Amino acid sequence: QHEVKSDLEIAQSAKLKHINEIAQVLGVEVDDLEHYGKYKAKLPLHLIDPEKIKKSKLILVTAITPTPPGEGKTTTSIGLTEGLNRIGKKTTVVLREPSLGPVFGIKGGAAGGGYSQVVPMEDINLHFTGDFSAIEKANNLLAALIDNNIYFQKESLGIDPRTVKWKRVMDMNDRSLRSIITGLGGRPGGNPREAGFNITAASEIMAILCLAESFQDLKTKLGNIYVGDTYDNKPIYCRDLKAQGAMAALLKDAIKPNLVQTLEGNPAIIHGGPFANIAQGTNSVLATKLGLSLSDYVVTEAGFGADLGAEKFLDIKCGYSGLSPSAVVIVATVRALKYHGGQCLKSLTTPNLGALKAGCANLEKHLENIAQFGLPAVVSINRFSSDSDEELDFLKTRCKELGAHVALSEGWALGGEGTTQLARAVVETVENFNGRYTPIYDWNSDIKTKVETVAKKIYGAGSVVFQAKALADIKHIEALGLGHLPICIAKTQKSFSDNEALIGRPSGFELTVREFEIAAGAGFLVPITGAIMRLPGLPAVPAALHIDIDDNGVISGLS
Ligand SMILES: Nc1ncnc2c1ncn2[C@@H]1O[C@H](COP(=O)(O)OP(=O)(O)O)[C@@H](O)[C@H]1O
Numbered sequence: 218q219h220e221v222k223s224d225l226e227i228a229q230s231a232k233l234k235h236i237n238e239i240a241q242v243l244g245v246e247v248d249d250l251e252h253y254g255k256y257k258a259k260l261p262l263h264l265i266d267p268e269k270i271k272k273s274k275l276i277l278v279t280a281i282t283p284t285p286p287g288e289g290k291t292t293t294s295i296g297l298t299e300g301l302n303r304i305g306k307k308t309t310v311v312l313r314e315p316s317l318g319p320v321f322g323i324k325g326g327a328a329g330g331g332y333s334q335v336v337p338m339e340d341i342n343l344h345f346t347g348d349f350s351a352i353e354k355a356n357n358l359l360a361a362l363i364d365n366n367i368y369f370q371k372e373s374l375g376i377d378p379r380t381v382k383w384k385r386v387m388d389m390n391d392r393s394l395r396s397i398i399t400g401l402g403g404r405p406g407g408n409p410r411e412a413g414f415n416i417t418a419a420s421e422i423m424a425i426l427c428l429a430e431s432f433q434d435l436k437t438k439l440g441n442i443y444v445g446d447t448y449d450n451k452p453i454y455c456r457d458l459k460a461q462g463a464m465a466a467l468l469k470d471a472i473k474p475n476l477v478q479t480l481e482g483n484p485a486i487i488h489g490g491p492f493a494n495i496a497q498g499t500n501s502v503l504a505t506k507l508g509l510s511l512s513d514y515v516v517t518e519a520g521f522g523a524d525l526g527a528e529k530f531l532d533i534k535c536g537y538s539g540l541s542p543s544a545v546v547i548v549a550t551v552r553a554l555k556y557h558g559g560q561c562l563k564s565l566t567t568p569n570l571g572a573l574k575a576g577c578a579n580l581e582k583h584l585e586n587i588a589q590f591g592l593p594a595v596v597s598i599n600r601f602s603s604d605s606d607e608e609l610d611f612l613k614t615r616c617k618e619l620g621a622h623v624a625l626s627e628g629w630a631l632g633g634e635g636t637t638q639l640a641r642a643v644v645e646t647v648e649n650f651n652g653r654y655t656p657i658y659d660w661n662s663d664i665k666t667k668v669e670t671v672a673k674k675i676y677g678a679g680s681v682v683f684q685a686k687a688l689a690d691i692k693h694i695e696a697l698g699l700g701h702l703p704i705c706i707a708k709t710q711k712s713f714s715d716n717e718a719l720i721g722r723p724s725g726f727e728l729t730v731r732e733f734e735i736a737a738g739a740g741f742l743v744p745i746t747g748a749i750m751r752l753p754g755l756p757a758v759p760a761a762l763h764i765d766i767d768d769n770g771v772i773s774g775l776s
């Protein structure tokens with residue numbers, strides 16, 4: 218066990234390989250790289266090899282219902298990649314880019330932790346290669362063109378400003394921009410209307426970038442973005458404003474996935490950053506296909522718990538891309554299971570077998586869900602230093618009683634040295650499974666049936682209530698001919714239900730759908746449950762206050 222250094226100290230004391238060496242591991246020619254300094258590069262799309270993809274193995278890392286800091290999916294994905302490479306499996310980890318919202322807010326960065334990180338951690342957590350900035354510009358160009366069309370009567374499409382839901386985005390937890398009025402200042406200011414900002418990760422452009430498979434596909438998806446209606450109720454799409462070409466031009470580089478490395482010098486591809494409570498929460502199809510084209514194993518992560526990220530990874534990302542995992546790793550922690558067993562958040566480091574035992578019901582439901590998708594699961598117990606041996610033994614035994622493969626993972630404390638047991642369990646599972654996932658619903662079912670199927674089969678709901686606005690939205694969606702699209706349920710990540718207080722394994726509850734958002738460009742419908750926030754606020758003491766830079770340009774305080 219190394220002495221406990223901060224994530225940043227560990228990352229900054231790492232000796233990084235030049236990115237050309239990482240490319241060499243992947244068999245990528247240096248000339249094919251677009252360098253962003255010595256340690257970052259973009260990969261060209263022509264390296265995607267459909268035949269190789271069929272032979273490579275995809276491992277999805279998901280988790281039980283998390284506590285606010287998260288249970289270690291990103292950390293485990295990286296640690297598992299180190300472990301698989303150590304036992305001779307040529308493996309690349311494929312992750313999402315962190316959002317500045319959490320970096321400056323509560324959760325901190327998303328580049329892993331301890332001795333399982335991707336580096337250069339500061340770059341990855343801050344501006345990286347500019348993809349988020351490009352996504353913001355493309356999103357906000359459309360917003361400007363919408364308001365401009367409303368402003369110039371002679372060119373106007375007759376858009377009714379009250380039907381425009383397209384928000385501007387910014388990668389910052391700035392609650393004061395959530396709901397605003399634009400167009401003030403008389404004639405020169407335009408037309409006053411209600412508007413607002415979402416966080417960049419929630420932009421439909423982000424979701425499109427993560428599902429697009431070529432420049433042409435990107436432009437088509439952008440053109441299909443639903444903007445609003447005319448005064449005589451005709452739908453207006455982005456392509457009606459002729460905006461998709463300029464938007465795609467802004468994404469010229471952002472569409473290419475980014476190559477970096479893990480602490481142990483293994484390849485890492487990072488691309489896209491959607492949150493899994495309001496969008497599909499998975500990195501891009503292009504990054505995943507590149508990883509599978511260039512290595513034999515790919516370890517990738519879907520956000521939050523398996524009821525959100527894994528369900529959307531399978532029913533949306535795999536549904537569109539044709540990909541399928543050969544194994545699912547469910548990250549479980551003693552602390553989160555004790556929380557689900559009724560122990561309060563502040564005392565989770567105190568051993569409590571009773572709470573652990575009760576909380577295993579949450580893990581049980583996630584295991585049942587992965588089995589409903591027809592996929593084999595391996596439970597990875599992500600060991601925290603506060604876990605007692607007794608609690609760890611109990612959890613391992615409980616997993617075996619549930620018929621699950623289980624391995625203790627010490628990737629945070631030890632890097633790849635701590636995950637070889639997990640790596641072996643994953644390889645054995647992968648080698649004994651030659652199937653594919655089974656979708657949990659048929660895209661061609663009616664909208665209500667699709668929502669009810671996920672709610673009942675995956676969340677454990679007894680019924681779904683569609684409020685009046687949601688029923689009107691369903692009629693509107695069907696009138697637009699979009700009822701066949703898959704669904705991407707916006708729901709709290711803190712509970713299987715839409716009530717974050719219902720911990721453990723709630724069942725028979727009512728799920729309430731307030732309304733639907735239409736992501737016609739990305740190609741999914743968003744049933745909104747509860748009071749989902751699309752532009753979070755900063756906490757009373759933001760993490761930003763502890764971040765600094767010294768005279769030599771060395772950053773401190775990033776977590
Ligand atoms: N075993 C562990 N011990 C201590 N801290 C951990 C451990 N695993 C993860 N963490 C920390 O917990 C936080 C969440 O980890 P992360 O991998 O980002 O989770 P997720 O991807 O599931 O949200 C990070 O700050 C990470 O450094």
Ligand SMILES: O=COP(=O)(O)O
Nearest residue numbers: 287492493498520521
């Ligand atoms: O979309 C959320 O991702 P994490 O669960 O990895 O924070």
Ligand SMILES: [Mg+2]
Nearest residue numbers: 290291327518
């Ligand atoms: Mg993560």
